[in-house]
Amino acid sequence: MTTSLSAELWPDVQPETARRLMLAGVDAFAQRGYHATTTRDIAAAAGMSPAALYVHFPSKAALLFAISRYGHEQTLALVENVVANESDPVARIRLVVEDFVAWHARRHTVARVVQYELQALPEQEFEVVAALRRRIERIVRDVIAEGAADGVFTVSDPHVAARAVLSLGVDVARWYSERARQTPAALGKEYGGLVLRMLGVTPETPSTGSPDSA
Amino acid sequence: MTTSLSAELWPDVQPETARRLMLAGVDAFAQRGYHATTTRDIAAAAGMSPAALYVHFPSKAALLFAISRYGHEQTLALVENVVANESDPVARIRLVVEDFVAWHARRHTVARVVQYELQALPEQEFEVVAALRRRIERIVRDVIAEGAADGVFTVSDPHVAARAVLSLGVDVARWYSERARQTPAALGKEYGGLVLRMLGVTPETPSTGSPDSA
DNA sequence: CCTCGCACTAAGCGTCTGCTTACAATGGTG
DNA sequence: CACCATTGTAAGCAGACGCTTAGTGCGAGG
Numbered sequence: 001m002t003t004s005l006s007a008e009l010w011p012d013v014q015p016e017t018a019r020r021l022m023l024a025g026v027d028a029f030a031q032r033g034y035h036a037t038t039t040r041d042i043a044a045a046a047g048m049s050p051a052a053l054y055v056h057f058p059s060k061a062a063l064l065f066a067i068s069r070y071g072h073e074q075t076l077a078l079v080e081n082v083v084a085n086e087s088d089p090v091a092r093i094r095l096v097v098e099d100f101v102a103w104h105a106r107r108h109t110v111a112r113v114v115q116y117e118l119q120a121l122p123e124q125e126f127e128v129v130a131a132l133r134r135r136i137e138r139i140v141r142d143v144i145a146e147g148a149a150d151g152v153f154t155v156s157d158p159h160v161a162a163r164a165v166l167s168l169g170v171d172v173a174r175w176y177s178e179r180a181r182q183t184p185a186a187l188g189k190e191y192g193g194l195v196l197r198m199l200g201v202t203p204e205t206p207s208t209g210s211p212d213s214a
Numbered sequence: 215m216t217t218s219l220s221a222e223l224w225p226d227v228q229p230e231t232a233r234r235l236m237l238a239g240v241d242a243f244a245q246r247g248y249h250a251t252t253t254r255d256i257a258a259a260a261g262m263s264p265a266a267l268y269v270h271f272p273s274k275a276a277l278l279f280a281i282s283r284y285g286h287e288q289t290l291a292l293v294e295n296v297v298a299n300e301s302d303p304v305a306r307i308r309l310v311v312e313d314f315v316a317w318h319a320r321r322h323t324v325a326r327v328v329q330y331e332l333q334a335l336p337e338q339e340f341e342v343v344a345a346l347r348r349r350i351e352r353i354v355r356d357v358i359a360e361g362a363a364d365g366v367f368t369v370s371d372p373h374v375a376a377r378a379v380l381s382l383g384v385d386v387a388r389w390y391s392e393r394a395r396q397t398p399a400a401l402g403k404e405y406g407g408l409v410l411r412m413l414g415v416t417p418e419t420p421s422t423g424s425p426d427s428a
Numbered sequence: 429c430c431t432c433g434c435a436c437t438a439a440g441c442g443t444c445t446g447c448t449t450a451c452a453a454t455g456g457t458g
Numbered sequence: 459c460a461c462c463a464t465t466g467t468a469a470g471c472a473g474a475c476g477c478t479t480a481g482t483g484c485g486a487g488g
Contacts, residue, residue, distance in 0.1 A: 017435080033333065035249035039476060049437050054477065056435095116330060119247065156404065159395070164408055167385035168378055175377065182374070190370065194378055198412040231465080253446060263467050265448080270465095274446065 010070060018056040020046040025063045030112040034064055034120040064117060065125040071107075071114035072132040078103060079139050089147030090201055094192040096140060097165060102188035104172040105180070111173035140165060144199065154200025165195055223324065224284060232270040234260040239277045244326040248278055248334040278331060279339040285321075285328035286346040292317060293353050303361030304415055310354060311379060311409045312402035318386040319398035325387035354379055358413065368414025379409055 010019055024045035028037040039060050043050040057063045082095040104111045118129065141162035147153035155161040168191055182190070197203075224233055238259035242251040253274050257264040271277045296309045318325045332343065355376035361367035369375040382405055396404070411417075 015435085031333075033247065033249055035247055036334070038474080040474090050476090051438085051478080052436055060476070119245075120250070160401070160404055161408070163389065164382055164405065167382055167389075170388070171381035171385045174384075175381075187374070190374055191378065194375070194412050197414060198408050200411060229465085252444080254444095264446090265468080266466060268447065 015056065021053055021056060022067055026067055026110050026113055029117055030109045034117045061122050065121055067113055068121065068129050071110050072129050075103060076132050076136050079136055083139055089143055089150060090152055092143045094196055097195045098188035098192040100169040101172055101191040102184040104169055105176045105184035105187050108173050108176045115170050115173050137162060137166060152201060161199060229270065235267055235270060236281055240281055240324050240327055243331055244323045248331045275336050279335055282328055282335065282343050285324050286343050289317060290346050290350050293350055297353055303357055303364060304366055306357045308406040308410055311383065312406040314383040315386055315405040316398040316402035318383055319390045319401050322387050322390045329384050329387050351376060351380060366415060375413060
């Protein structure tokens with residue numbers, strides 16, 4: 001189980017039992033999918049009776065929402081953080097990809113739920129996370145558009161390019177596992193390079209600093 | 215509904231009713247997911263009683279398997295066809311991406327089931343489609359490795375590069391819809407260009423022929 | 429020591445699930 | 459026309475589902 005690794009997640013979820021339920025939910029949802037997971041599964045994995053779930057969450061869907069929302073907020077924060085600390089489009093997009101990919105690899109269990117169990121959310125809750133997703137996509141698209149305007153990126157359509165960049169990151173959650181040949185950080189670095197080339201950045205552009213000598 | 219477009223799928227499924235059930239299954243599985251779809255949903259969408267499903271398929275899982283297997287065979291055939299008709303690694307990878315992406319866009323309903331409902335298959339049936347998936351990945355990886363050996367591709371690891379290329383194609387099924395701004399064919403062309411740059415092909419390499427003048 | 433509130437459990441509710449059974453309509457073949 | 463395989467239906471079974479209810483253990487406050 002990857003529970004031990006995920007234990008450092010959600011450091012501030014109020015009752016310890018609620019966090020255990022979220023952890024159990026993540027594992028179950030990621031492995032079997034939301035609809036194939038029963039409240040009895042989750043409760044048993046958390047070492048409790050099925051009714052205990054309803055002490056902390058009004059419904060099974062609310063548990064999914066808590067997980068999904070928290071995960072989306074983390075990835076949004078990640079992207080916003082890079083944009084806040086960097087100004088060069090090349091550095092921005094490389095670091096966004098590095099962090100985004102590394103997160104989807106390291107947290108691939110949570111990421112699987114975040115990216116692929118969206119449709120199971122009730123309409124109202126779905127709208128909340130959909131808004132978070134739009135913000136993430138918007139930021140990436142704007143960074144690419146800015147780089148294209150500066151002439152450092154060569155893309156015919158920032159919309160398509162942003163989709164492609166995010167696709168590379170999202171899809172990592174689908175196939176990555178602990179027995180992958182690369183660490184999350186190493187994979188992020190490699191994908192960062194791939195994306196820069198995809199966006200038409202020539203290697204002869206050392207940007208502001210950090211020559212990244214091998 | 216996208217049923218009318220999908221109607222040209224499976225031209226050779228024996229009884230017409232079985233095809234209608236598969237069509238209804240594809241739509242339902244893609245929209246709500248396998249586990250959230252009931253046999254009553256499928257039967258109703260096909261205009262039949264729930265028991266009719268069991269005249270043509272031994273179980274709900276068998277219906278999913280028929281859909282998944284057929285879809286995987288189509289994408290494999292697509293990739294094999296390109297490799298059989300082209301010899302240059304650059305042309306091969308560009309056409310593979312073009313066709314793979316276009317298929318995942320045009321058939322995004324089927325593709326969604328094919329790519330994201332795998333885990334719902336029983337173990338034995340899963341192994342069958344997993345073998346097909348391995349063959350697809352293998353071909354793409356070999357083409358990239360060959361291009362890298364020839365010096366036309368610049369990749370540090372063909373495994374990672376193949377994963378990235380397939381990720382771009384697979385993820386199209388997740389976000390593409392009829393109201394996308396690009397036709398499947400146009401998207402395929404654009405992604406083909408992105409992938410070539412990602413693999414380090416310089417635009418100054420016109421390969422054997424086909425200048426692709428715009 | 430009593431009392432209250434909170435976290436939790438045992439048991440079970442109404443409903444829905446995949447699937448089966450018993451039977452009817454249809455159409456090709458002798 | 460008799461026969462039967464094929465293709466469908468109506469009704470329902472056994473089990474599992476999300477969630478509720480009634481009640482228990484226990485630590486904090488008076």
